[in-house]
Amino acid sequence: MQMLDERNKKVLCAVVQSYISSPQPVGSRVVTKRYSFGLSPATIRSIMADLEEMGFLTQPHTSAGRVPTDMGYRFFVDALVAQKYYYSNMDILQEVYKRLEALRNNLDVFLGETTKTLSKLSHYLGIAASPGLDKTILKRIELLKFKANKVAVILFTDEGLIKNKVIYLDPEFTQKDLNRIASYLNSEFSGRTFNEIRLMVLKEMSKEKTKCDRLILKAMRICREALSFPHSDLFVSGLSDVLDLPDFADLKKIRELSRAIEDKHTIIKLLDEVSGSDGVQILIGSENSMDEMKKLSMVVATCRENGRPVGVVGIIGPTRMDYEKVIYIVDNTAKFITEMLAERWA
Amino acid sequence: MQMLDERNKKVLCAVVQSYISSPQPVGSRVVTKRYSFGLSPATIRSIMADLEEMGFLTQPHTSAGRVPTDMGYRFFVDALVAQKYYYSNMDILQEVYKRLEALRNNLDVFLGETTKTLSKLSHYLGIAASPGLDKTILKRIELLKFKANKVAVILFTDEGLIKNKVIYLDPEFTQKDLNRIASYLNSEFSGRTFNEIRLMVLKEMSKEKTKCDRLILKAMRICREALSFPHSDLFVSGLSDVLDLPDFADLKKIRELSRAIEDKHTIIKLLDEVSGSDGVQILIGSENSMDEMKKLSMVVATCRENGRPVGVVGIIGPTRMDYEKVIYIVDNTAKFITEMLAERWA
DNA sequence: TATTAGCACTTAACCACTGAGAGTGCTAAA
DNA sequence: TTTAGCACTCTCAGTGGTTAAGTGCTAATA
Numbered sequence: 177m178q179m180l181d182e183r184n185k186k187v188l189c190a191v192v193q194s195y196i197s198s199p200q201p202v203g204s205r206v207v208t209k210r211y212s213f214g215l216s217p218a219t220i221r222s223i224m225a226d227l228e229e230m231g232f233l234t235q236p237h238t239s240a241g242r243v244p245t246d247m248g249y250r251f252f253v254d255a256l257v258a259q260k261y262y263y264s265n266m267d268i269l270q271e272v273y274k275r276l277e278a279l280r281n282n283l284d285v286f287l288g289e290t291t292k293t294l295s296k297l298s299h300y301l302g303i304a305a306s307p308g309l310d311k312t313i314l315k316r317i318e319l320l321k322f323k324a325n326k327v328a329v330i331l332f333t334d335e336g337l338i339k340n341k342v343i344y345l346d347p348e349f350t351q352k353d354l355n356r357i358a359s360y361l362n363s364e365f366s367g368r369t370f371n372e373i374r375l376m377v378l379k380e381m382s383k384e385k386t387k388c389d390r391l392i393l394k395a396m397r398i399c400r401e402a403l404s405f406p407h408s409d410l411f412v413s414g415l416s417d418v419l420d421l422p423d424f425a426d427l428k429k430i431r432e433l434s435r436a437i438e439d440k441h442t443i444i445k446l447l448d449e450v451s452g453s454d455g456v457q458i459l460i461g462s463e464n465s466m467d468e469m470k471k472l473s474m475v476v477a478t479c480r481e482n483g484r485p486v487g488v489v490g491i492i493g494p495t496r497m498d499y500e501k502v503i504y505i506v507d508n509t510a511k512f513i514t515e516m517l518a519e520r521w522a
Numbered sequence: 523m524q525m526l527d528e529r530n531k532k533v534l535c536a537v538v539q540s541y542i543s544s545p546q547p548v549g550s551r552v553v554t555k556r557y558s559f560g561l562s563p564a565t566i567r568s569i570m571a572d573l574e575e576m577g578f579l580t581q582p583h584t585s586a587g588r589v590p591t592d593m594g595y596r597f598f599v600d601a602l603v604a605q606k607y608y609y610s611n612m613d614i615l616q617e618v619y620k621r622l623e624a625l626r627n628n629l630d631v632f633l634g635e636t637t638k639t640l641s642k643l644s645h646y647l648g649i650a651a652s653p654g655l656d657k658t659i660l661k662r663i664e665l666l667k668f669k670a671n672k673v674a675v676i677l678f679t680d681e682g683l684i685k686n687k688v689i690y691l692d693p694e695f696t697q698k699d700l701n702r703i704a705s706y707l708n709s710e711f712s713g714r715t716f717n718e719i720r721l722m723v724l725k726e727m728s729k730e731k732t733k734c735d736r737l738i739l740k741a742m743r744i745c746r747e748a749l750s751f752p753h754s755d756l757f758v759s760g761l762s763d764v765l766d767l768p769d770f771a772d773l774k775k776i777r778e779l780s781r782a783i784e785d786k787h788t789i790i791k792l793l794d795e796v797s798g799s800d801g802v803q804i805l806i807g808s809e810n811s812m813d814e815m816k817k818l819s820m821v822v823a824t825c826r827e828n829g830r831p832v833g834v835v836g837i838i839g840p841t842r843m844d845y846e847k848v849i850y851i852v853d854n855t856a857k858f859i860t861e862m863l864a865e866r867w868a
Numbered sequence: 869t870a871t872t873a874g875c876a877c878t879t880a881a882c883c884a885c886t887g888a889g890a891g892t893g894c895t896a897a898a
Numbered sequence: 899t900t901t902a903g904c905a906c907t908c909t910c911a912g913t914g915g916t917t918a919a920g921t922g923c924t925a926a927t928a
Contacts, residue, residue, distance in 0.1 A: 201891090203890070203891055203892085204892080205890085205891075215901095216900070216901055216902080217891095217901090218893095218901055219899090219901070222900090224892095225892090225893080235892085236909095237907085237908055237909070238892070238893095238906090238907055238908060239890070239891050239907045239908040239909075240892085240908075240909080241890085241891065316668075318666060320664060322661075322678060323661075328678065328684055330666070330674075332666075332668060332674065338674055338686045340676070340684045340686060342684065414784075415761075415780045415783070416777060416780040416783075416784045419773070419776060419777045419780055427765065427771065427773070427776075430773075430776060431766070434761045434765060437761075438759065438760075438761060438762050549919070549920055549921085550920075550921080551919085561871080562871070562872050563872090563920095564871075564873070564874095564922095565870085565871060565872070567922075568871090570921095571922080581920095581921085582880095583878085583880070584877095584878055584920090584921070584922095585877085585878045585879040585880075585919070585921055586879075586880080586919080587921090
C-alpha cells in the first residue's frame with residue numbers, strides 16, 4: 177500500500193463522500209467548493225491524478241470527474257471504522273427497537289421482521305440468516321404419532337428455534353414406542369450439535385449388525401430422516417425500495433441482484449463465512465468471493481446468545497452506498513438483538 | 523358484447539397470438555402472411571379497424587400495428603378455455619412430476635418447490651399459497667414445556683401442515699398440567715376450523731366469570747395466544763427469470779411487479795378470492811381488483827384434498843403472456859398435486 | 869356488395885451532425 | 899509548491915433528414 181499523506185486522504189474521502197451522496201463523477205471543482213480545503217481546483221486535480229495512479233479512483237472517461245474504485249471505498253470504510261464511526265441518530269435506533277420488540281418470541285419471524293426494518297431504514301436490501309443447523313445445539317426431540325404411519329418429529333434447539341418435519345415409517349409405531357425412542361434419543365443427543373449427532377448416527381448405524389437392539393436401530397433411522405433439514409433459512413426484503421435507487425437504474429444490475437437473492441445458497445455461504453466474527457463485517461464489491469456479488473457490497477453483523485452466534489443480519493446494497501449510516505444501523509441492530517436474547521433468559 | 527363473426531374472431535386471435543409470440547404491434551401485413559386467410563392486407567385492415575372500434579385492439583400510435591387490449595386477451599383466453607386448450611407437451615409434465623415427487627412430505631416445502639418449478643417452466647413468476655388457517659381444520663394440539671415459563675404449542679392440521687409457536691406463560695406449568703390442558707383442548711376443538719375455534723374461545727372467555735374452572739380459563743388463554751398465526755404463507759420464485767422477458771425491459775414495470783411481490787398481503791388476498799373455484803382461474807390486467815396488479819395477469823388453480831382446498835398455485839406474468847402454455851402448466855400442476863395428496867392417504 | 873389495389877399521409881426509429889458544458893492535463897507564472 | 903490559463907477531450911442533448919412500416923381512404927374490380 178502506497179503512503180497517503182493527510183491531504184490526500186482528505187481529498188479521497190471527500191470524493192467518496194460526494195459520490196455516495198450523489199452518483200455523479202466528482203470533479204475538482206465540486207471538491208473545492210463543497211469541502212473547503214484551502215486549495216484551488218488545479219491542485220486538487222493533481223492530487224486526484226495521484227490518487228488515480230495509486231488505484232483509489234478512476235475516470236469513466238477522459239473528461240469526466242473521478243469515481244471511487246473498490247479500493248477507494250475500502251480505504252474510506254476502514255477510516256470510518258477506525259474512528260469508531262461516530263454517526264448517531266437516535267430516531268433510527270428508536271425505530272429499530274420499536275419494530276422488533278413486539279415479536280421476541282419466534283426467532284424465525286423475528287429475523288424476517290428484522291430484514292424489513294433494515295431495508296426500510298437503509299433503503300437497501302435487508303438480509304438475515306439463521307445459522308446452519310450444523311452448529312446448532314439440539315435441546316430436545318419429540319416424536320408424535322400423527323396419522324397411520326406418519327410421525328411428526330419436533331426438534332427444539334437451544335435458541336428457541338423449533339423445527340418440525342413429518343416422516344413416514346413403514347411399520348406402524350404406537351405412541352408408546354415413540355416415547356421410548358424419543359427418550360433414548362434425548363438422553364443420547366441432547367446438548368450436542370446437529371453435526372455431532374449426524375456423525376454419531378452414522379457411526380452407530382455402521383455397527384448396527386453387532387448390536388442388534390431394534391429400538392436403537394429404529395431410533396437411528398428416524399434420526400437420519402429427521403436431521404436432513406435444509407440449510408439455514410435466508411430472509412430478504414426491500415427489493416422494491418432498492419429499485420428506486422439510482423444505482424439500479426440499469427437492468428443488468430437488477431438482474432444481478434435478483435439472481436443473487438434467488439440463489440439463496442450463495443448468500444448463505446457468504447454469510448456463513450463471516451458469521452462468528454466480531455463487530456461489523458464489510459465486503460466491498462470485488463472483495464466478495466462470489467461472482468454474483470462482485471458489483472455489490474455487504475454490511476453484516478453477527479447476533480449472539482451467550483457468546484454463540486445465532487444469526488447474521490445485515491444489508492446488501494450497491495458498492496456506492498452510505499456506509500456510515502448503514503454500518504451504524506447494522507451494528508446497532510445486531511447489538512440490540514443480542515441484548516434482547518440475553519434478556520430472554522433473565 | 524358486440525357480435526363477432528367467425529372471420530373477425532380469427533383475425534383477433536391471430537393478432538393476439540402474434541403479439542404473444544413477439545411483442546411488436548401487429549400489422550395487417552404479418553397477419554396475412556403468417557396466418558393464411560384468403561384475404562388481402564386491405565381487408566384485414568378494415569377488419570382490424572372494426573375490432574379496434576369494438577375495443578379489442580388498440581394502436582400505440584397512428585401508424586403502428588395493433589396491440590390487444592385486456593378485453594382482447596380476455597376474448598382470446600375464453601376461446602382457449604372453451605376449446606379445452608388442447609395444448610399438450612409431455613416433456614413439461616414429466617418435468618413437473620420429477621421435480622415434485624421427491625418431496626411429498628412437507629406441504630410447506632412442497633409449495634415452495636412448486637413455485638420454482640412453475641417459474642422455470644413458464645419463465646414467469648411462480649406463486650403458491652397455503653390457504654389461510656381460518657378455513658383449515660385443526661387435527662390435534664400438543665403443548666410441550668420447553669424452558670422455564672416457555673411452552674411450545676404444536677398444531678397439527680388436517681393437511682399435514684404443522685405450525686408451531688412458542689408462548690410465554692406467567693405462572694409456571696408442569697408438563698402434567700399442560701397435558702391436561704391439551705387433552706381438554708383436543709376434545710373440544712379437534713375437527714373444527716381455526717375460525718370456529720377462535721369464535722368458541724371468544725365466547726368461552728366472555729362467560730369466564732360464571733364458570734370458574736381455572737383449567738379451562740388457562741386453556742383458553744393459551745389458545746388465544748397460539749392461534750394468532752400470521753395469515754397464509756406466500757411462496758414466490760422466478761423473479762430473475764422474469765427480468766429477462768422483453769415485457770419487463772422497463773424499470774417501471776419491474777418496480778410494480780416487485781412491489782406486488784413484496785406486499786404479499788395483496789397477492790394473498792387475490793389468491794384467497796379465487797381459491798376454491800374449480801379449474802383454472804385467469805385474471806387479465808385491469809380485471810385484477812388490486813391496483814398493483816393492473817398491468818399484470820395471473821393464472822392460478824386450486825389444489826384440493828378430499829375436495830377441500832389446501833393451496834393455490836399459479837403464475838404471475840405480463841398481460842402479454844403465453845396463456846396457452848401457462849394454462850396447461852398450471853392446470854396440470856394443480857391436478858398433479860391434488861392427485862398426489864389423494865395418494866398420500868391411500 | 870364485398871374485396872382489393874393504389875396512393876397519400878403519419879409516425880417512430882435511426883443516423884449524422886452540432887454546440888454547449890464539464891472536466892481534464894499541461895505549462896508557465898507567482 | 900501552488901495557481902491561473904488554455905487547449906483538448908468527451909458526453910449529452912438537441913436538430914434535421916431519411917427510411918420503413920403501417921394506416922385510412924378512394925376508386926376499381928369480381
